[in-house]
Amino acid sequence: MAGEKTVDTTGLLGWIDKRFPLSTMVKEHMSEYYAPKNFNFWYFFGSLAMLVLVIQIVTGIFLVMNYKPDAKLAFESVEYIMREVPWGWLIRYMHSTGASMFFVVVYLHMLRGLFYGSYRKPRELVWIFGVAIFLSLMGEAFFGYLLPWGQMSYWGAQVIVNLFSAIPFIGPDLAIWIRGDYVVSDATLNRFFAFHVIAIPLVILGLVVAHIIALHEVGSNNPDGVEIKQGPKDRYGRPVDGIPFHPYYTVHDIMGVAGFLIVFAAIIFFAPEMGGYFLEYNNFIPADPLKTPPHIAPVWYFTPFYSMLRATTADFTLVLAGAAVLAAIALFFKGNLKGIWRVAVPVILLLVAVLLRTIDAKFWGVVAMGGAVVILFFLPWLDHSPVKSIRYRPGWHKFLYAIFIINFLVLGFLGTQAPNPTYNLMSQIGTLIYLGFFLLMPVWSRLGTFKQVPDRVTFHAH
Amino acid sequence: MSDITTQLDDSGAVDPNLPPDPSRRMWVTTACAVGGAAGVATAVPFVSSFAPSAKARAAGAPVEADISGLAPGQMMTVEWRGKPVWILHRTEQQIKDLPTLDSKLADPESERPGFTPDFAKNEYRSRKPEIFVCVGICTHLGCSPTAEFSAAGGLPADWKGGFLCPCHGSTFDLAGRVFMNKPAPDNLEVPPYVFSEDGTRVTIGAEDNKKA
Numbered sequence: 001m002a003g004e005k006t007v008d009t010t011g012l013l014g015w016i017d018k019r020f021p022l023s024t025m026v027k028e029h030m031s032e033y034y035a036p037k038n039f040n041f042w043y044f045f046g047s048l049a050m051l052v053l054v055i056q057i058v059t060g061i062f063l064v065m066n067y068k069p070d071a072k073l074a075f076e077s078v079e080y081i082m083r084e085v086p087w088g089w090l091i092r093y094m095h096s097t098g099a100s101m102f103f104v105v106v107y108l109h110m111l112r113g114l115f116y117g118s119y120r121k122p123r124e125l126v127w128i129f130g131v132a133i134f135l136s137l138m139g140e141a142f143f144g145y146l147l148p149w150g151q152m153s154y155w156g157a158q159v160i161v162n163l164f165s166a167i168p169f170i171g172p173d174l175a176i177w178i179r180g181d182y183v184v185s186d187a188t189l190n191r192f193f194a195f196h197v198i199a200i201p202l203v204i205l206g207l208v209v210a211h212i213i214a215l216h217e218v219g220s221n222n223p224d225g226v227e228i229k230q231g232p233k234d235r236y237g238r239p240v241d242g243i244p245f246h247p248y249y250t251v252h253d254i255m256g257v258a259g260f261l262i263v264f265a266a267i268i269f270f271a272p273e274m275g276g277y278f279l280e281y282n283n284f285i286p287a288d289p290l291k292t293p294p295h296i297a298p299v300w301y302f303t304p305f306y307s308m309l310r311a312t313t314a315d316f317t318l319v320l321a322g323a324a325v326l327a328a329i330a331l332f333f334k335g336n337l338k339g340i341w342r343v344a345v346p347v348i349l350l351l352v353a354v355l356l357r358t359i360d361a362k363f364w365g366v367v368a369m370g371g372a373v374v375i376l377f378f379l380p381w382l383d384h385s386p387v388k389s390i391r392y393r394p395g396w397h398k399f400l401y402a403i404f405i406i407n408f409l410v411l412g413f414l415g416t417q418a419p420n421p422t423y424n425l426m427s428q429i430g431t432l433i434y435l436g437f438f439l440l441m442p443v444w445s446r447l448g449t450f451k452q453v454p455d456r457v458t459f460h461a462h
Numbered sequence: 463m464s465d466i467t468t469q470l471d472d473s474g475a476v477d478p479n480l481p482p483d484p485s486r487r488m489w490v491t492t493a494c495a496v497g498g499a500a501g502v503a504t505a506v507p508f509v510s511s512f513a514p515s516a517k518a519r520a521a522g523a524p525v526e527a528d529i530s531g532l533a534p535g536q537m538m539t540v541e542w543r544g545k546p547v548w549i550l551h552r553t554e555q556q557i558k559d560l561p562t563l564d565s566k567l568a569d570p571e572s573e574r575p576g577f578t579p580d581f582a583k584n585e586y587r588s589r590k591p592e593i594f595v596c597v598g599i600c601t602h603l604g605c606s607p608t609a610e611f612s613a614a615g616g617l618p619a620d621w622k623g624g625f626l627c628p629c630h631g632s633t634f635d636l637a638g639r640v641f642m643n644k645p646a647p648d649n650l651e652v653p654p655y656v657f658s659e660d661g662t663r664v665t666i667g668a669e670d671n672k673k674a
Contacts, residue, residue: 180512
């Protein structure tokens with residue numbers, strides 16, 4: 001039997017294992033992947049995100065069988081799915097509800113990472129792949145939202161594509177290049193369809209694989225932020241605070257899945273439009289390029305970022321420029337930057353302050369919105385706290401997290417509302433809180449009295 | 463058995479610690495550079511395929527609108543290049559109000575380039591003071607503002623009539639001039655247009671070839 005591997009398995013599995021590392025992979029990622037034993041409910045959301053991804057792909061495939069990516073036919077084909085395709089309404093509601101639930105689950109999953117410092121060394125790449133998934137997901141949701149070709153689809157796409165026209169010099173041509181026409185049209189619909197059904201899903205799948213491989217390389221974090229690999233080990237070299245992912249966490253996650261599916265089904269059957277938040281009322285009107293609906297807002301999961309876009313007016317750039325100047329002065333006199341950086345960083349900040357007042361506020365609105373997402377990539381290097389988990393941080397850190405969460409929700413609410421002076425001021429304050437939370441993190445995250453981190457995870461057997 | 467396994471044929475075996483061969487390195491580099499250039503060249507048609515098609519580029523013909531029935535205070539919308547174009551017949555009072563707003567506007571003289579053709583660089587931003595023509599697309603992010611002739615919810619009490627963008631709250635006066643401190647960076651775009659000899663029709667998209 002020259003050229004064949006020696007394997008322990010026999011029969012069909014043995015035949016496969018000689019040709020493909022099936023048992024090895026199952027062991028590495030499931031039955032011999034040791035996860036900390038103190039996971040709580042926050043750890044459901046990773047596997048739930050995988051579940052929703054599968055739901056979206058499967059329902060998406062069936063929707064494509066009846067949908068027509070043509071400006072003249074798209075709206076009607078969606079109505080056809082809803083009214084005439086057997087069970088089409090269910091498949092479509094699963095897909096539309098799945099989109100919103102994807103963001104619910106992913107936001108909670110990211111919040112878990114924020115609470116327990118899951119982005120800290122050595123898990124920076126796990127986090128970065130995760131933020132890249134979030135960014136791709138935003139793209140996927142945006143491209144998908146144009147497909148029903150309703151009023152909100154049309155004008156939402158019009159606004160977001162025009163964001164790119166705010167970029168100095170190349171902007172207007174770039175926007176035409178993205179649309180493939182001078183206005184959002186059939187050409188735009190067709191290419192968004194291609195992005196939604198194949199291009200972005202492929203990217204997301206690749207990133208999910210990378211996210212999990214990186215996670216399994218470094219091992220899962222836990223609510224205590226303690227490294228189980230550095231803790232005591234049993235006689236077989238396994239961490240005593242770790243339990244095999246399968247069967248322990250597969251069963252644990254099934255409970256999470258059951259709870260999630262109850263909520264998911266309840267929404268699909270009783271409130272698929274969710275009062276206009278999951279499916280906006282204006283999207284039941286076919287796209288009309290000549291008439292913007294009186295009140296236009298993106299779907300709820302984009303509204304916090306949309307608020308930051310709207311908040312950036314000419315007056316607000318003055319505030320931002322002032323903040324940049326103050327930061328430059330503080331970094332020059334009080335910062336602990338070394339060598340050339342001590343001068344370079346303040347100079348760059350002063351330059352930004354000047355540009356804030358010379359380039360249109362419209363461009364800076366786009367920068368604020370994009371920056372609010374991009375800043376997440378840098379989180380591993382912004383957090384300088386000596387402990388990972390929120391459990392061992394000073395009490396007022398928890399207060400800051402609470403403000404951050406409430407602020408994010410308020411920004412989300414403001415983004416759904418029609419603009420008025422009071423709400424605009426609130427959005428501006430909210431934008432400052434959001435950006436300040438991250439940009440000042442290198443300072444505040446190391447202040448205060450931290451609690452003693454235990455050597456081992458806290459765990460009480462049931 | 464053991465005789466066979468020890469019988470090594472290593473006449474072609476290469477020492478793994480051999481230093482790199484400069485000649486091979488040079489050829490590998492060259493091949494990668496040429497291959498890479500070909501790869502980039504192949505990307506050009508794919509990237510270019512995103513630009514508007516010949517059909518989309520050809521669809522920009524001028525459109526003609528009959529304005530003989532447009533009474534003072536009325537507004538009509540026509541489609542030109544897929545965009546809404548407004549034709550507003552301003553009343554005497556509305557024309558009189560325009561100069562009083564200058565101090566509240568971001569660019570009252572329409573000095574910024576790109577949105578106002580030379581013929582419209584005046585107080586009314588139009589060929590005739592009473593007829594105002596503009597592209598009804600907000601210069602912020604491309605929504606279509608709505609005409610608000612009286613102060614409604616969210617508008618200031620001294621509102622003299624104008625346009626409100628529902629997306630981000632930019633406001634414009636009845637000459638399409640943007641108010642200060644609004645998200646929109648520029649005044650509404652005035653398209654090229656000409657009136658017919660008798661003034662009952664307006665052709666949008668036609669360049670000025672008759673009178674100034």
